Amino acid sequence: MAIKVLKDLCRGCKMCIKACPFQAIDMDGKIAVINEKCTACGACISACPFKAIEKTVDEDVVDLSAYKHIWVYAEQRHGELMGVARELLGEGHRLSREISDDTQVCAVLVGNKIDHLAKECYEYGADKVYLLEDEKLENFTTDGYTKVIVDAINEYKPEIVIYGATHIGRDLAPRVAARLNTGLTADCTKLDVKVSSYIDYCNKNTTLDTSSLDANDPDTGLKQTRPAFGGNLMATIICPKTRPQMSTVRPGVMSKRERNPQATGELVKVDVKVADSDIRTKIINIVKEAKERVSLTDAEIICSGGRGLGAPEGFELIKKFADKVDGVVGSSRACVDNGWIDHSHQVGQTGTTVKPRIYFACGISGAIQHLAGMQSSDIIVAINKDPDAPIFSVADYGIVGDLYKVIPQIIEEWDNAEALFEASQK
Template structure:
């Protein structure tokens, strides 16, 4: 769908300019012109008193899928440090690229200012190439600035797949880029696969798809994007067969980070951005970190989580003491959050944070499928629960059937004894 201006009817009254919420209409001389910011929201159509603006259906099948190559991973960086999820996605992108073809590459996309040093880290975690967009105006993240330069780069270099981490920035940036490129976006994915989708696959499985647009003599290697749906009660697999690039955001902690290969190198491609201060509609005056305790579940090596079995909110005092003793952070199940016992930032699961620590302690958590999906890839799972039939024991490496209010103090006591013994033997 596209919005167009009928020049012979346009009177240059500027009513459409005032009505557009995205500043997507400009006056060129005495005529209104639709620019690339248009999202086809239709607000300008009723605003025009002269019927000079209308929408048209774009012809399907106009995208030449063969022009698009390689996988791009948005290597999100903050203050010169690449986010851990970006390194996970570079490893996943490398796996997917090898499934597409021997020629396909995984490319990291770095946006910022004075960030060239980060390319080395991307190469060492598996990137074949790094596209780097640098400019003083990109020093700090702004939605307008980053969206513009990424859209321009995608239009020029035509990646087949673009993947973002489902961080606060990724969730803000990805849908805006997708809208500008008129392509789809699958959010909060927990699994990505390459599927060789033949003509018959489409004909049989996608009854709403116009198979006349497909070549029966060729196979299309599309991206299968799997995410939770209906509150996490089922998993939906989504494809994007007609437009490119295929775009996804992926939850942190879901994908496996590739082992770092020290000294690995690749191709560094510097992209000169066409950006001006007028392209950025906000001004950053200061960046203030929250004064409250910041929970970093995705980076934690040890997580101590509490659930409904705690009985009430005071139970998290014991969980906090436990986490402090073992050098971990506090997590929770959805039931504890819904009960108002702890903030949502601590929630682990499909509707919370997906984690993959070295050790995960599940205390008083029965093990609903939504919670298991968010932590079952942990290296070691220790479950403490009164109910011997609790589902959590099916995924636990170590299970303790008992009252957590008796078991956890004993673990803390034994931890103290082990520390005292270690101190005595090392003096």
């Protein structure tokens, strides 16, 4: 889109200059001129009393039919495939089968000496692996990874590209999208390509008017759903005019496919062209922080504490509880903001999205931002003094009571159960 001034109609009234919020209009004599600050917001169009300004559509139209298949950025670190990559391969496999039988899900591996990861990608759902290897890609740099991925996309033209919303994915995906002049939807919680299922989802989860959508429409554009307005509603976003369609998805949101050790696929070694001059940032040294690693996304059981703990010492009980049930310690944002526990433990929209088998919410009221990060857990057990706490609306099991009395009783019963089991084995 672009803004154009019709010189024959312009009278030099300067109303457009007053209306423009970006100072994107200058005067050349008595004729308005659009400068490089213009964002094509259209404020000047409605302000012009002489209809001398119009919005034009770029003549370059993307041939959407030239783009095929689904790419998943298979993020790896130090030769190890990240958990979110396995999740997205499963989601990509599902989407590919919904589009057509001949649509492939392709993993994109970037790094150096990482060809051994191709087999793992096949096992989690990839039909094909694009391998981008070079010594300069040994460690992640935004410039290097962006260049080689953009080159590969321009050559092979995927229809959809999905990234994990990790520190690397959130840095890389916007750069790639900007260079390709395409859209990007961040932090998606649901992806879909079928219009009919999209309508059903909207009818159940939002107040959007879907009456104008035809469930028989053959369009297979990607419907990208993400929380908006602090998680109070779900926005579904499409990218109808450019390709590829790109999304980032939070770790822990999508389900992994069951691993198939017998799976095989096609390996494509991409001719990578990256020079030293392409990478502006030089890595001098990598210093790993010496602290306990918290892997919330891979945890089967999470014991989370909230403001109801009353003090940071309350996490000593949560840690004891987590150790007893072989889980990890989580937290609400309130505890992190109060400095009671490190941010790496935070569960929620501004922390980590999790999907464990069991989630214990201890002293957590259930703010919508927290619910957005854990409500997909298989089983949710809530412990809270307040019987009207929002957390009970999503809990499978609710215990109304003082967590400092309830949790020790659970631990005691757990010990009794273990003792009975050990006795039965003798």
